[in-house]
Amino acid sequence: MSKKNKGGKPQSKPANKAANAAPQVEAPTVETKKEEKVEEPKVEEVQTPANPMSEFTEEVKKATARGLDPNRTVDLLNLSHSYFHDPDAAAERYGIKREVAVKMDQCTAIGVMTMFAQEVALADTPWSRTMRPAVLESMAEVAKEIGVTINLKSLPAPDKDGNVTITQENVKVSAETKKKLKEEKELLEEKPELDVNKIENKMQLRKSLLIFLSERKDYLNNIQKAISLYAAYLEKEKADATKGMSRIQLLHNLIELVGEAPIVMNGIGSFLYTVTATTKSPVPAFCHLKNTVTDRTTGNCEYDNHFIADVVREIVIWKANLKKAENEKSIEAVKKNLEVLKKDSKKNEKAIKDQEERIETLKNNSKVFDVTISYVTEPSADPIESFMEKRAEKDQVAMKMFRSLSESLYRGTDLKGVKTDSLLANMKMQAGVITNMFRDPNMQFVNYKESEIPELQFMKDGETEEPKEEPKEEPKEAPKEEPKKEDGPEETEESKN
Secondary structure, three states, X not given: OOOOOOOOOOOOOOOOOOOOOOOOXXXXXXXXXXXXXXXXXXXXXXXXXXXXXXXXXXXXXXXOOOOOXXXXXXXXXXXXXXXXXXXXXXXXXXXXXXXXXXXXXXHHHHHHHHHHHHHHHHOOOOOEEEEOHHHHHHXXXXXXXXXXXXXXXXXXXXXXXXXXXXXXXXXXXXHHHHXXXXXXXXXXXXXXXXXXXXXXXXXXXXXXXXXXXXXXXXXXXXXXXXXXXXXXXXXXXXXXXXXOXXXXXXXXXXXXXXXXXXXXXXXXXXXXXHHHHHHOOOHHHHHHHHHHOEOOOOOXXXXXXXXXXXXXXXXXXXXXXXHHHHHHHHHHHHHHHHHHHHHHOOOXXXXXXHHHHHHHHHHHHHHHHHHHHHHHHOOOOHXXXXXXXXHHOOOHHHHHHXXXXXXXXXXXXXXXXXXXXXXXHHHHHHHHHHHXXXXXXXXXXXXXXHHHXXXXXXOOOOOOOOOOOOOOOOOOOOOOOOOOOOOOOOOXXXXXX
C-alpha cells in the first residue's frame, strides 16, 4: 500500500490504523432534515439533543413500510421514464454529451433497476417497458451490479419510432438476488417499528434501519435518517452514549450492526468500489454519488461535501468487507477440499495443485480488498497529481477521472469558453480538496485548500485557443485492481460424502 504524500507534506505523522476499523475522521453534525442547508465543512462532534428524537420521531412516524403497490408501480414507471426515456433531450437540457446523459447518475439508475428487478422477480402480472436501444444498453450494464442479466440479443427489433420493448422474458434475475428481493419485500410488509421508544432490542433496531437502507431513491436522505435513529437508540439505552462520536463513526457502527447490505446498497457499493479500485482514488466515486443528489435543473446539491465523502468512504469499506467475507468462505471451502483430496495425494496430484493455486489467488484477493479500502481512508495525492498528464497520453483511467470531475463540478457550465490552463488548475485543486476529505484531519495535503481554488477564466469575445481534443469513450474493461472472482471449489465425489 503506497503511502506517498506527493502533492503536499502532512502536518504530522499518521496513526496506525487497521484497514477495516472505524476511521477516526471527524465529520459535521448529524443532519436529520434534507431541507436544512448544511454549512460548508466544519470539523465538530455529533451534538445529540436531550431528546434525540425531538426533530425526528414525528417525521419517522409518518413513514410506512411500503410494498410495490399499483401507486408505487406508477412511480417506478415515471422515474424510469424521466431517467431512461430520452437521453437526447437530457443532453440538450443539461448541456452535456449524449453518452454522458445515457450513463448519468448511475447510482440512481441502480435504484431504478432494483425496482424493475422486483417487478420482474416477484410481481404476478406481466411486465414490459419500452425504451431506446442506447438507453437499454446502459440499463443492462447497470443491471449487472445487482445480479440481473438483460439478454439484449433476444430483444425484438426497434419499432418505427426507434424504441424497443423489453419484457420479463428478456430479463434473468439471479437466484441470490431473487432471494434478497423476496426477503426485503417481506421486511417491508412486516412494517418494523420506527418509533425509537418502541424499539426494544438491536434485532428490532436492525430491521428498522434496513427500512431506510432499502429505499430505492433519496439514498442520502434515508442514510441520514438511519444515522439519527441509530444515535437515538444508543442515547435511549445509555445517556451520552454518542458523546464524542463523529457522524462517520456512527455510520460505521450502524453498518456493522446491519451486516449484509440491502440489494440497492449492495449495487451502489459494487459500483463505487469498482470505480475506486480502478482509479485508485476516492474522487470519481465522490463525484458520481454527488451527481445522484444534485438537482439536474438548478445544479444545486442539498448535502454538504463532507457528508457525501463520509457515505462514499463507508459504502466502499462496507462492500470491500463483504467481498473479504465471501473470499474467506471460499478459502475455507478450498481447504476442506484439499483435506479430502490429500487422502489420496497420488491419485489427486493435479487436482491438489489446482486447489493450492486457487488458494494463493484467494489470499492475494484479500490484499487487494485492503488496498482498495486504503484509497478511501488514506488516499495518496498521486492520482490527482498525474491524471492531467496521463489524460493527455489517452490513459483510460485518467480519462475516466477527468470525465467524472467534469460532470460533477461543472454541470450546466459551458466549458468550451473556459481557458484550458484555468480549467485544469481549478479541476486539480478541487480534486485535491475532495481527496483531503477522505484523509485524517492531521494528515491533510496542505497545498490543496478550498480557499485557494482558482476561479474559471473565460475567453473574451473573439479570443480563441487551440481546440481541446475530447477523449473518446473508454472501452469497457474490468478494473485492474479488482481480483479474479472465485466462486469456491467444486466438490469432489468424496467431499460430498
